[in-house]
């Protein structure tokens with residue numbers, strides 16, 4: 526029977542060896558075989574087929590992590606999914622597997638901070654040069670391609686300033702120049718955007734965010750096509766990257782309700798934005814909500830849904846009053862990450878103190894000195910309460 530993905534998430538696989546509705550946590554280092562012949566046959570099978578459905582040693586996974594891989598393979602329509610211990614491990618896995626000394630990579634300059642840092646600092650030590658392109662200009666991307674360009678790394682939308690890019694235009698350029706493509710799809714999740722179907726070689730999500738959904742687990746998922754599989758598997762096995770069975774279990778448990786939670790995050794976000802867009806103290810909302818805007822059109826072109834993370838731009842000569850606004854919020858926690866059940870707020874203070882470190886952070890310089898970016902994650906609380914909380918605290922902004 527053909528099933529919708531939402532149904533699939535409730536019935537991912539049938540495990541005949543176990544009668545529990547949810548697969549158990551299988552922690553394992555050693556996997557036992559009945560005979561030496563069985564062990565050798567198994568290893569030969571893995572070598573021949575490359576694709577692994579059953580591992581021979583715990584470093585490569587256990588039946589719990591394989592279960593999660595299979596769920597994500599279906600969700601992403603992927604050839605294979607690599608799981609890592611944190612989301613960022615998945616970004617590092619892609620870069621370290623495919624880039625070699627002398628290569629260049631092109632990175633959209635609105636990417637998540639650590640992605641920027643690994644590109645411009647760590648890779649440099651391996652003689653791999655990162656160039657940053659303007660996510661609002663496909664020509665800038667085109668102009669920066671050289672014979673050395675190995676990979677284009679896109680984050681869509683940028684998780685601080687929320688620009689949306691024309692993804693199939695990027696793919697056209699990459700294919701013509703035989704460049705690998707990577708998309709950080711943590712915001713949209715593979716439920717709302719399937720990067721591999723558009724033509725990306727790699728679709729990455731931090732499983733720490735919406736996949737797990739409960740702010741109590743960390744993980745990364747790098748879904749790949751056949752073209753890059755072998756090279757990434759080579760590095761994956763030798764780097765020691767893996768996800769523990771316990772984290773995989775929590776992520777499986779979370780992902781069953783991904784569709785239901787995301788719908789509610791979106792509804793709540795729409796309600797909060799409807800309130801915020803009428804507030805004079807907020808000069809801009811960085812979220813695809815205005816049908817006339819470029820970002821909305823590009824979101825609509827590719828995505829079947831939107832989620833709960835966005836930024837607001839607050840114009841104020843008194844930064845301390847913006848700090849007071851955020852500090853005073855009762856229902857919004859202050860902290861990193863997002864994608865859990867709870868609302869969060871954080872001031873993106875990347876412009877002042879870290880100017881030297883993040884020289885390339887041009888994105889933030891389109892804003893003037895009296896504009897402050899506050900990133901909000903809208904959780905699953907009653908949106909009326911969230912709006913009341915915001916209303917109570919916006920009055921502190923001077």
Ligand SMILES: *Cc1c(COP(=O)(O)O)cnc(C)c1O
Nearest residue numbers: 611612613637684711731733744
């Ligand atoms: C959080 C995040 C990551 C990294 O994930 P971790 O699980 O925190 O390591 C990468 N990209 C984006 C867009 C993120 O929000």
